[in-house]
């Protein structure tokens with residue numbers, strides 16, 4: 369990966385530089401797809417978080433986009449990390465995060481990962497079952513445990529509750545088991561679901577967490593940690609995504625203060641999409657081939673890209689995200705941020721590069737007439753994209769290049 373960060377350069381300038389460099393650099397395959405990450409956007413999101421939710425410490429969910437430069441940058445800003453595996457914990461530590469700024473937020477843990485957490489003093493971790501309590505008792509009895517509870521996640525694009533989160537009726541028995549095992553349960557976590565569209569989902573989840581704090585007190589625990597999970601949208605535009613970050617902050621901040629007035633309760637969150645799902649990442653993909661289909665008077669095109677369903681588009685496709693390809697380069701001319709006015713468009717399908725017919729990115733597109741060698745781009749493409757990309761059929765994951773547009 370190219371570790372150079374171009375300060376003050378715009379995304380458009382960086383894209384042009386990439387094309388001009390790849391024409392002279394023999395080691396760079398100019399036909400590979402690439403992302404441009406703008407660390408300045410991540411920085412601005414962080415400033416906004418601090419100003420709107422000053423009491424809540426963000427622990428970035430590495431799974432959302434483990435771009436090494438972004439993780440290092442976030443560590444340098446003092447952000448903590450939500451990690452789900454040994455690899456993510458290693459990355460967070462390597463990037464400069466202190467073990468105390470990491471939560472191992474995977475309720476079901478691989479034993480070897482749990483041992484890794486122990487060896488590296490990553491003591492904060494979630495659980496939601498008695499089986500996990502027994503595992504932790506055997507491998508890391510001093511761990512600081514956070515009970516992940518089930519909350520209403522029906523107002524989200526990707527509900528997580530059918531997999532994780534202890535149903536409220538199991539909470540009392542779990543806490544008793546933990547007490548009998550002399551384990552150190554320190555608080556509660558929840559996740560309202562990724563891409564949450566209702567700010568009030570946080571209100572109800574916090575009310576439920578408050579009940580669990582009170583229940584825990586009666587069993588002899590003294591909780592001091594509330595983890596409000598992820599689910600924060602990156603966008604400031606309400607549109608079809610429902611609640612913006614601002615909407616959520618207006619509910620979340622006051623609700624936390626009302627229900628957890630004591631500053632003795634530390635409040636953390638696990639935002640993923642919020643940091644990297646906005647303008648921070650642009651995906652640039654090349655057209656490597658085309659087929660023309662004549663159907664009566666209608667002409668259609670099939671475009672084949674250098675990235676596809678088995679690459680960056682896997683999770684966006686499964687999540688049914690509406691894709692909006694824009695023309696980046698056509699006949700050697702750049703159109704970044706420019707609308708191609710008066711250009712005739714044609715119906716098209718857009719395919720990834722592998723031999724699999726499931727590898728279709730867009731089934732009903734409309735684009736100007738393009739050809740092999742032309743490029744498209746997808747804006748706001750950093751969340752749950754490259755992180756799930758495979759190398760099926762030998763197609764490599766896109767490169768990552770960076771700018772930093774942040775100004776004090």
Ligand SMILES: Cc1ncc(COP(=O)(O)O)c(C=O)c1O
Nearest residue numbers: 429562598599600638639640641
């Ligand atoms: C435990 C946990 N925390 C945080 C996140 C990040 O969620 P989001 O990107 O919606 O903020 C996820 C996403 O799946 C998750 O599973």
